[in-house]
Amino acid sequence: MTVERETEKCALCAKDTGVRVDTPIFMRMHFIEGSGQLCEDCYREMVKNRPWHNLA
Ligand SMILES: [Zn+2]
Numbered sequence: 278m279t280v281e282r283e284t285e286k287c288a289l290c291a292k293d294t295g296v297r298v299d300t301p302i303f304m305r306m307h308f309i310e311g312s313g314q315l316c317e318d319c320y321r322e323m324v325k326n327r328p329w330h331n332l333a
Contacts, residue, residue, distance in 0.1 A: 288313035 285296045294316045296305050307320035315323060 285314040287316035289319040292316045
């Protein structure tokens with residue numbers, strides 16, 4: 278039996294980000310405060326389009 282760590286899903290597309298839920302925020306890749314954990318693809322879109330602050 279394998280012990281699987283729970284991983285975060287992307288806040289936008291719900292894809293598995295592979296980031297463990299117990300990873301400290303400051304160590305996470307592709308994490309946006311206010312939005313949450315994103316996958317690499319969504320993060321790139323966010324950064325590209327900037328006003329991601331305004332997303333609900
Ligand atoms: Zn995503």
